[in-house]
Amino acid sequence: xxxxxxxxxxxxxxxxxxxxxxxxxxxxxxxxxxxxxxxxxxxxxxxxxxxxxxxxxxxxxxxxxxxxxxxxxxxxxxxxxxxxxxxxxxxxxxxxxxxxxxxxxxxxxxxxxxxxxxxxxxxxxxxxxxxxxxxxxxxxxxxxxxxxxxxxxxxxxxxxxxxxxxxxxxxxxxxxxxxxxxxxxxxxxxxxxxxxxxxxxxxxxxxxxxxxxxxxxxxxxxxxxxxxxxxxxxxxxxxxxxxxxxxxxxxxxxxxxxxxxxxxxxxxxxxxxxxxxxxxxxxxxxxxxxxxxxxxxxxxxxxxxxxxxxxxxxxxxxxxxxxxxxxxxxxxxxxxxxxxxxxxxxxxxxxxxxxxxxxxxxxxxxxxxxxxxx
Numbered sequence: 301x302x303x304x305x306x307x308x309x310x311x312x313x314x315x316x317x318x319x320x321x322x323x324x325x326x327x328x329x330x331x332x333x334x335x336x337x338x339x340x341x342x343x344x345x346x347x348x349x350x351x352x353x354x355x356x357x358x359x360x361x362x363x364x365x366x367x368x369x370x371x372x373x374x375x376x377x378x379x380x381x382x383x384x385x386x387x388x389x390x391x392x393x394x395x396x397x398x399x400x401x402x403x404x405x406x407x408x409x410x411x412x413x414x415x416x417x418x419x420x421x422x423x424x425x426x427x428x429x430x431x432x433x434x435x436x437x438x439x440x441x442x443x444x445x446x447x448x449x450x451x452x453x454x455x456x457x458x459x460x461x462x463x464x465x466x467x468x469x470x471x472x473x474x475x476x477x478x479x480x481x482x483x484x485x486x487x488x489x490x491x492x493x494x495x496x497x498x499x500x501x502x503x504x505x506x507x508x509x510x511x512x513x514x515x516x517x518x519x520x521x522x523x524x525x526x527x528x529x530x531x532x533x534x535x536x537x538x539x540x541x542x543x544x545x546x547x548x549x550x551x552x553x554x555x556x557x558x559x560x561x562x563x564x565x566x567x568x569x570x571x572x573x574x575x576x577x578x579x580x581x582x583x584x585x586x587x588x589x590x591x592x593x594x595x596x597x598x599x600x601x602x603x604x605x606x607x608x609x610x611x612x613x614x615x616x617x618x619x620x621x622x623x624x625x626x627x628x629x630x631x632x633x634x635x636x637x638x639x640x641x642x643x644x645x646x647x648x649x650x651x652x653x654x655x656x657x658x659x660x661x662x663x664x665x666x667x668x669x670x671x672x673x674x
Contacts, residue, residue, distance in 0.1 A: 343631050343670050346653070347386055347393045350664040353377070354384060355426060356655055358410035359644040359667075360418045364651060364674045365390025368439075369667050372406020372424045380432070381406045381425040386667075390674045398422075401446040404432025405453070411461035415647070420444060421469055423456025423479060431455060434479050436469065448489055454479045458501035466507045472498045472514060481512075481531075494531050497522040503553040511553040513561070521548030523561060523578075537561075537576075540583045546574055549612055550596035556580055562596025564612055571613060573597075591624040599652075601645025603671065606652050610639035618643070618654065631656065633666060640668055 349356055352373030360368045370385035383406055385396030406424035423434035434456055436448040454477040460468040465486050471478030481492040481499045499512040508528030516522050521541065523534040550562030557580030565572050575586040575593050586593050598607035607626070609616030617639050619626040631639050633656065640654025651671030658664050
């Protein structure tokens with residue numbers, strides 16, 4: 301199974317409904333408390349980006365001795381954007397070099413399907429500027445090489461690496477013009493025509509069974525399915541959402557009858573999360589007490605399921621599913637108590653990485669590790 305989650309990179313105000321959370325308190329089960337305490341004790345800062353106004357959004361971690369962390373930087377406020385990155389080689393963190401073809405655009409996202417198939421995508425900019433270019437970079441013999449240039453220098457907002465010759469790149473117009481939806485199949489790049497809706501990102505069950513999340517022209521959530529030939533819109537979703545639907549913010553597809561959709565509902569008091577599950581025929585609402593409630597916001601590795609809600613809710617947190625219960629895991633580092641807004645499992649190990657944004661006037665980004673790095 302090639303399940304992968306997709307979560308839209310947005311921020312909103314409010315609190316998470318936490319009926320399913322188990323916190324490390326006297327009222328919580330002893331086992332849950334020990335897990336939460338142990339997780340907090342093992343979080344540490346692996347490296348920190350502090351120069352060039354860093355916005356770090358891309359992580360590829362195929363193995364414990366081969367981790368790539370990348371993003372966007374600029375020399376001054378309002379200045380030209382450029383790619384930034386570091387590589388963990390098992391001994392130390394080393395600054396990353398990028399090809400000249402991608403020198404005037406930040407790295408939007410990255411992904412891998414194996415240690416021999418690592419990708420990064422240039423198509424980001426800071427200070428409301430436009431990217432200088434948009435392209436697909438592949439790691440070849442330890443160096444980044446641009447293997448495809450998209451026609452327009454527009455934004456790339458997400459990517460999904462399914463296999464060596466099977467991947468998706470998405471550029472929806474959240475902040476500026478996007479590249480659209482692009483597909484690499486074999487050696488051919490093609491732009492998919494999704495019609496009246498845009499796809500923001502996707503979760504794959506198989507190469508020919510991919511579930512995408514996006515929105516229509518009125519910003520109403522849309523779920524579409526790639527069947528190996530075309531994207532087909534799921535028509536059963538709209539009646540469930542109603543006339544004033546919440547925003548779609550995450551999707552995880554596990555099987556044809558187990559697709560989990562995350563929604564963000566913003567009210568006058570505070571925003572809250574809602575979850576729907578596709579059972580193969582219908583969408584059903586999921587209660588917060590259901591063990592699957594946080595799956596649309598979660599990643600899976602050898603260490604099990606981990607979810608982060610801080611990207612959606614200011615008081616969001618890191619959650620770890622233990623025996624079908626979600627444990628709230630506090631994250632505390634020197635001078636910064638913010639929860640990570642991105643979690644990435646490290647291939648071949650139980651280690652999980654997170655990106656922690658700290659500071660106000662002087663932004664820095666901590667790369668956090670829970671577990672051992674060689």
